[in-house]
Amino acid sequence: MATTYDFVxxxxxxSFLLIALFITFVGLLGWFVGAWTDFGISGxxxxxxxxxxxxxxxxxxxxxxxxxxxxxxxxxxxDQNPYLYNLVENLCLTAGLPRPKIYVIADPAINAxxxxxxxxxxxxxxxxxxxxxxxxEELEGVVAHELSHIRNYDVRLMMLVLVLxxxxxxxxxxxxxxxxIGQRRSGDRGNIGGLFALVGLVLLILSPLIAQLIxxxxxxxxxxxxxxxxxxxTRYPAGLASALQKIGTENTxxxxxxxxxxxxxxxxTPFGRSGRSLAKLFMSHPPIEExxxxxxxxxx
Numbered sequence: 001m002a003t004t005y006d007f008v009x010x011x012x013x014x015s016f017l018l019i020a021l022f023i024t025f026v027g028l029l030g031w032f033v034g035a036w037t038d039f040g041i042s043g044x045x046x047x048x049x050x051x052x053x054x055x056x057x058x059x060x061x062x063x064x065x066x067x068x069x070x071x072x073x074x075x076x077x078x079d080q081n082p083y084l085y086n087l088v089e090n091l092c093l094t095a096g097l098p099r100p101k102i103y104v105i106a107d108p109a110i111n112a113x114x115x116x117x118x119x120x121x122x123x124x125x126x127x128x129x130x131x132x133x134x135x136x137e138e139l140e141g142v143v144a145h146e147l148s149h150i151r152n153y154d155v156r157l158m159m160l161v162l163v164l165x166x167x168x169x170x171x172x173x174x175x176x177x178x179x180x181i182g183q184r185r186s187g188d189r190g191n192i193g194g195l196f197a198l199v200g201l202v203l204l205i206l207s208p209l210i211a212q213l214i215x216x217x218x219x220x221x222x223x224x225x226x227x228x229x230x231x232x233x234t235r236y237p238a239g240l241a242s243a244l245q246k247i248g249t250e251n252t253x254x255x256x257x258x259x260x261x262x263x264x265x266x267x268x269t270p271f272g273r274s275g276r277s278l279a280k281l282f283m284s285h286p287p288i289e290e291x292x293x294x295x296x297x298x299x300x
Contacts, residue, residue, distance in 0.1 A: 057163075058159060058160060058163030059117055059160070062160070062163055063115040063121070063122075063123050063155075063159060066115045066159065066265055067103055067115065067123060067125060069259050069262050070103075070105050070125055070259075071105060072103035072104065073103060073106070074101065074102060074103035074104055075103060075123070076102040076103065076104060081131075083131075084104075084126065084131055085102060087136075087139060087143060088143055088147075091140065091143055091144055092147065095144075095147055097150060097151055098119055098120055098122075100114065100116065100119075100122035100123050100124045100147075100150060101122070102123075102124055103123060103125040103126070104125070104127075104128060105125050105128065106128050107127045107128060107129055107256050108128065108129040109127055109250070109251050109253070109255045109270070109272075110127060110129045110130045110133055110142075110243070110251055110268075111127045111129070111130060111247075111267050111268055112124065112125060112130055112146055112267045113125055113146065113267060114146040114149045114150050114155050114265075115159055115265060116150065116155050116156075117155070117159065118153065118155075118156060119151065122155060124143070124150075126143070127255070129250070133246060133250060134246065135239075135242070137236055137239030137242070138242050138243035138246065139243070140236075141230055141234055141237075141240030141241075141242075142230075142243050143230075144229075144230035144231070144233040144234045144240070145226045145227055145229075146230075146267065147230070148225070148226040148229035148230045149226050152225070152226070152229070154222050154226065159265075161264060223285055223291065224291065224294055227240060227291055227294060227295060228294070228295075237296070237298040237299050238295075238299055241292045241296060241299075244291055244292050244295070245288075245292060247267075247268050247288060248288045248289075251268060251269075251272055254272045255270040255271075255272075258270040258271050268285055
């Protein structure tokens with residue numbers, strides 16, 4: 001049976017492989033663009049510089065990007081909100097984790113997310129809706145869920161996915177521009193340049209869908225594991241189950257700062273719950289009913 005240490009090792013390995021695959025893919029794309037336009041080897045060099053810079057930027061500053069996109073304010077001090085501060089600190093002591101920086105998102109939705117490259121450089125953001133609408137045991141369950149993501153290094157993997165989502169859009173624009181420039185500069189390869197431009201245009205149109213598919217590559221199973229680990233941390237699965245029930249009722253509208261690139265980071269989808277079966281296929285989180293059912297089994 002897999003242990004927490006196994007999940008940590010797996011996430012570290014997957015993070016490394018994700019970075020290696022990303023840099024390799026962008027490098028090949030740069031070489032391909034350079035081969036069919038007048039960019040030459042400079043296309044490969046430019047692509048590698050962009051890939052390495054964005055990977056390093058995402059690794060060291062991806063948490064700041066996620067917090068900025070969410071319009072989170074902080075970090076919170078104990079004097080500003082002693083209730084939330086003490087709740088997070090107490091759970092961290094129980095879990096044997098350093099306390100993450102705490103941020104608040106001014107939004108009536110019940111939600112939260114954790115981000116950062118490791119437990120020593122982690123941050124957690126909680127909505128005002130979660131603070132105001134959840135009972136103590138419910139909020140503890142949500143916070144414990146996010147701390148489990150930090151302990152298992154899910155945050156590193158999810159942060160890298162955030163970077164990839166943005167790179168998909170950047171590459172689409174670059175590909176489209178490369179095709180247009182190549183078409184202008186190389187009259188004998190105008191058809192190839194036109195093909196590049198057409199592919200780039202298609203990528204631009206499909207970027208939101210591609211971004212969502214990348215998010216879904218981060219297994220929904222991680223949410224079930226974080227639910228289970230959070231429930232074990234609080235020793236009260238009913239608290240987290242009750243929080244999920246409230247979310248299913250309360251979160252009917254999208255959050256003010258809802259964004260496709262950061263949706264997978266949240267405790268629950270920031271776009272509001274939809275009863276449409278087609279919408280459920282593309283949700284970045286498992287259905288609430290399934291998460292509650294799994295927690296109810298832990299109560300027995």
